[in-house]
Amino acid sequence: MxxxxxxxxxxxxxxxxxxxxxxxxxxxxxxxxxxxxxxxxxxxxxxxxxxxxxxxxxxxxxxxxxxxxxxxxxxxxxxxxxxxxxxxxEAGGMEEHREVLEAVLALPGKYKDVIYLHYYEGYSASEIGRILGKKENTVYSLLSRGRGMLKEELGGERIHE
Missing domain, CATH: 1.10.1740 (Rna Polymerase Sigma Factor; Chain: A)
Incomplete structure (x- = not known):
């Protein structure tokens, strides 16, 4: 303890x-x-x-x-x-990004986790892989697919990579 x-x-x-x-x-x-x-x-x-x-x-x-x-x-x-x-x-500093935040929250869990850890916590793909027990290339794939889902959901708005 x-x-x-x-x-x-x-x-x-x-x-x-x-x-x-x-x-x-x-x-x-x-x-x-x-x-x-x-x-x-x-x-x-x-x-x-x-x-x-x-x-x-x-x-x-x-x-x-x-x-x-x-x-x-x-x-x-x-x-x-x-x-x-x-x-x-009241998400501190995220009020103006409500639509994006809601879109991220609506993603399936495996995409939501990698998107959150990368964009909100600032982890690299290799660090996310270690945290989630996934291969680095899998994390890159999940990030790419998650960004694609967000882009589609948000009407083609650019998601910063």
Missing amino acids: RDESEINRAVEEYADMVRRVCFYHLKNREDTEDVFQNVFLKYMLCDKPFKDREHEKAWLLRVAINACKDYVKSFFRRNAIPLETLREM
């Missing part, structure tokens, strides 16, 4: 990132907070040493994504939540 100072540092450093990942998958505040707490509870109970901060960050991202997927599959969450709840959340 990790000590209190280490947990506080991780929460302070990664809370916003974990919340964003959870919100993109779950699309409402209440479920986001539930999964957010579970992610940091797993962090607290994990005895695994991390090589460095990047390894720790990647671990938290992977745990958050998996926890969201498990939550979505759970009995209590089988009904879809409308994207209208997204409008309630």
Whole structure:
């Protein structure tokens, strides 16, 4: 079990990132907070040493994504939540990009994850591959297909590569 100072540092450093990942998958505040707490509870109970901060960050991202997927599959969450709840959340700095954000959220999970990690968190294809357990070329393919889906959905608007 990790000590209190280490947990506080991780929460302070990664809370916003974990919340964003959870919100993109779950699309409402209440479920986001539930999964957010579970992610940091797993962090607290994990005895695994991390090589460095990047390894720790990647671990938290992977745990958050998996926890969201498990939550979505759970009995209590089988009904879809409308994207209208997204409008309630003021996404800092993303208000003007609502249409793009909604299009990203509507993508199938495998595309949504790579698009999010690349464009919102700034990871390279090789880093995304390590985080998601996929080959780098697979990540490039998913990014390309995801951009194509977004381009089609957004009426041909250019998606920055």
